[in-house]
Amino acid sequence: MRGAVLAVGDELLLGDIVNTNAAWLGEQLAAVGVQVVHSAAVGDDVPRLVTALRRALEDADVVVLSGGLGPTVDDLTRDAVALVADAPLQRSAALEEHLRGLFAAYGLPMPEANLRQADVPRGARALDNPAGTAPGLRVEVGDQLVFALPGPPHELRAVAAPVLAELAELSGARLFTRTVHCGMTGESQVAELVEAAVSVPEGVALAYLAGGGVVRVRFTGEQDAVLRRLADAAAAALGDAVWGRDADTLAGVVHGLLGRAGATVAVAESLTGGLLGAALTELPGSSAGFRGGVVAYATELKESLAGVPATVLAEHGAVSPETAAALACGVRERLGATYGVALTGVAGPDEQEGRPVGTVHAAVAGPDGLLEVRSGRLPGDRERVRLLAVARGLDLLRRVLQAE
Amino acid sequence: MRGAVLAVGDELLLGDIVNTNAAWLGEQLAAVGVQVVHSAAVGDDVPRLVTALRRALEDADVVVLSGGLGPTVDDLTRDAVALVADAPLQRSAALEEHLRGLFAAYGLPMPEANLRQADVPRGARALDNPAGTAPGLRVEVGDQLVFALPGPPHELRAVAAPVLAELAELSGARLFTRTVHCGMTGESQVAELVEAAVSVPEGVALAYLAGGGVVRVRFTGEQDAVLRRLADAAAAALGDAVWGRDADTLAGVVHGLLGRAGATVAVAESLTGGLLGAALTELPGSSAGFRGGVVAYATELKESLAGVPATVLAEHGAVSPETAAALACGVRERLGATYGVALTGVAGPDEQEGRPVGTVHAAVAGPDGLLEVRSGRLPGDRERVRLLAVARGLDLLRRVLQAE
Incomplete structure (x- = not known):
């Protein structure tokens, strides 16, 4: 089955927002056996929408639109779908009642404009939207299928769930994915190790996705058990x-x-400014394992906040393995954590203390003192160096914890 | 002038990467007076590329492609452009020499495959790529223009600069933009104030872009002096x-x-885990104004790291205006900064100490003690609450600094 994705809205063409819906739909459709062969963004204009939808139907068996289902005059997806399907819009009494109920529940008067959201092309089916007022649409155009979903990502996802289930059944070719994540190793090195260890059978696709200090090895195919074996073999090789x-x-x-270790961690950061702590608190429940941190940006704070001896700073400088080690030991002790992780380095754009941009020292300390220091030079600009440094700090802690 | 943007690569259709190039090109093209009316992504396949390019040329005067100019067999943009322009590829001796020179400069042998990057459709012009090996292409197709630019965003931007300059000249309708940024105020409230104060003349577009705790008021038009007056009036109203x-x-x-004040700041964070410090160190040269911070995630660290009195924590709880105030005063003093900023709150997904998700207290302290506390409830999930809390902390500090 071939699919097309059509994102609707002037703001996409103007670059005011990035088209994340297309990426999400592409991934989800691939997973239910629909190969996306066509993806476009189109403005809030009926003739352009009609042209774009007709072109999508030339290329694909199923077209998924996102956006343009709101209540305002520039929400025109319903009108364009009705024209292409040659099925005039009809007001649905059930949807109208539903909309009035939604507004009543919030104690708000319903603007008349919202009634447009109760319009459905003749013969089409409205798709329940548990996350907003705009229902989706399921429209048959000959033997092709058109789904119109709302644009806000959380609404899109909510309305898409039954659509994806239907497409999985129709395609009869549900695709599975097994992914192995590795840290701080080059893509080509990963590929070499994986390809020496596994031979990829017919019908399975192998891809490497690199970014943010992580390389992902992804196997895609129809038999999950086969993929699992391949992923196991790749993981063993890596x-x-x-x-x-x-x-x-x-x-x-x-x-x-x-x-699992009943342990906690504290962090001491410099070049990352707080990003390591932010990463460790991204997930709910982080307080069980994360005590807190210090951001010792000014050099003398490395001494006062994390107890780095003045002699270490004077002899080796703020950007040194010795300072990273002392930061890790100091923050662990002062914040009462099982482990301490430290990052110091040069984010750029200018070198510091004669050290080039990208220089990063990561250290992990545990109950018995310093456990590991890893030094290196990371590529990229200020933003990338900072993100890669966070990945390096987390990965060093992960290695230590797995080894213990 | 009407423009089309065509992003090339299977990874876009599969959703492995998000199409940020389309957004960037849309914004840049609008700024040089090219209205993007067509935007699509297409896979690594010559017939599909040819169809997509022909459709783009049906809709637009100028087509900008990104991606598919690399050295590997799935880089097919050159081939498709040559077919559509009916101009066979010819190897450019000058480009070949340039490529050999690039590899020699790095002391690397040049793979034969890279020579494909020296192929140019007959009559087309290669565009210098200061950031990589893939030159861009400028091809005339009848009286229409096709530009093929490399896919990696930093290369795209480097090669696009002279293209945008040429288009600005051709369109003769350079558009200017003036934007006013406001913090922590609702979009509809901003619109009401702006629209009571300014009347937007013919030929100027007014847009509101909201996100991340910021509302942007944007005026777009051809006469910069007019836009500046409108922006001034909007800013005065806000x-x-x-x-x-x-x-x-x-x-x-x-x-x-x-x-300008010769001052510094230190931060004390809880729910944001380090994001406030990270925001204050995003820009080069941050060390002049940013001393450092503490992430007092565990409640008792609020006392040991930032000197919040145990009685304050016991009486008011960790999530309280009183604790935020004590954090701001404490971190200011302990880190030797002119100002201290603190954030405490509930990021979710669960409530804490009986306070609902989204509760956030921000405080700013200065040399004379506590200057301001702002408490409120922020909307959204964990990630959004954390980002909005950072914006609130920065904006509170900005207000205090502007008032001093």
Whole structure:
């Protein structure tokens, strides 16, 4: 089955917002066996919408639109779908009642304009929207299917669930995905190790996705048991570079390891300014494993906040393995955590203390003192160096926790 | 002039990456007077690329492609452009020499495959790429223009600069933009104030862009002096909710105010886990104004790291205006800064100490003690509450600095 994705809204063409719906729909459709061969964004204009929808129907068996279902005059998806399906809009009494009920529940008067959201092309079916007022639409155009879903991402996802279920059944070719995540290793090195260890059978796609200090090895195919075996073999070949599978996040894996060990962590940061602590508190329930941190941006705070000896700073400088080690030990002790993680380095754009941009020292300390220091030079601009440094700090802690 | 944007790559259709190039190109093209009426993503397949390019040329005077200019077999943009322009690829001796030179400069052998990047459709012009090996292409198709730019965003931007300059000249209708940024005020409230104060003349577009605790009021038109007057009037109507104009960022404005006052800031965070410090260190040169911070995630660290009296915590709880105030005063003093900013609250998903998700208290302290506390309930999920809390903390500091 071939699919097309059509995102509606002037704001997409003007670049006011990034088209994340297309990426999400592409991923979800692939997972239910619909290959997206066509993706476009189109403005709030009926003739352009009609042209775009007709072109999508030339290329695909199923078209999924997002956006343009709101109550205002520039919400025109319903009108365009009705024209292309040659099925005039009819007001649904059931939807009208539903809309009035929604507003009544909030104690608000319903603007007359909202009644447009009760209009459905003749013969089409409205799709329940548990997250907003705009119902989706399911319209048959000959033997092709058109789904119109609301634009706000959380509404899109809510309305898409039964659509994806229907498409999975229709395609009869549900695709599964198994992913192995590794930290701080180059993409080509990962590929070499994986391809030496596994031979990918017919019908399985192997892809490498790199970014943010992580390389993901992804197997896609129709037989989940086969994929699982391939992922296991790839993970074995990659050894302790692997930190997780499938929906795992690095911070989530770290918290899992801390939880199983009944341990806690505290962080001392410099170049990352707080991003390491932010990563460790992204998930709900972080307080069980995360004590807190210090951001010792000014050099003398490394001494006063985290107890780095003045002699270490004077002899080795703020950007040094010795300072990273002392930060990790100091923050662990002062914040009463089982482990301390520290990051110091040069985010750029200018070098510091004669150290080039990208220099990063990460250290982990435990109850018996310093456990590991990793030094290196990370690529990219200020933003990228900071993000990669966070990934390096988390991954170093993960390795230590897994080894213990 | 009408424009079309065509992003090339299977990874876009599969949702492996989000199409940020389309948003960037849409914004840039609008600024040089090219209205984007067509935007699509297309896979690595010559027939599909040809169809997509032909459709783009049906709708637009100028088509900008991104991606598919690499050296590998699935980089097919050159081939498709050559077919549509009916101009066979020819190897450019000058480009070949340039490519060999690039590899030689890095001391690397050049894979033969890279020579494909020296192929140019007959009559087309190669566009210099200062950021990578893939040159761009400028191809005339009848009286229409096709530009093919590399896909990696930093290369795209580098190669696009002269393209945008040429289009600005061709369109003769350079559009200007003037933006006013306000903090922590609802979009409809902003619109009401602006529309009571300014009447928008013919040929000027007024838009409101809301997100991340910021509402942007944007005027777009051909006469910059007119836009500037409108922006001034809007800013006057919005009063001290306004924190910046045009390319300003909230953290940048705060650093500017700190710099002019010869002052520094330190932060104490809880629910944001380090995001406030991260925001204040996003820009180069942050060390002049930012001393550092503490992330007092565990309640008792609020006492040990930032000197919040145990009695305050016991009487009012960790999530209280009193604790925020004590955090701001304590961190200011302990970290030796002119100002202290503190954030405490409930990020969710569960309530804490009986306080609902979204409860946030922000406080700012200065040399004479506590200056301001702002309490409220922020909307959204954990991620959104944390981001909005950071915006609230920065904006409170900005208001205090502007008032001093």
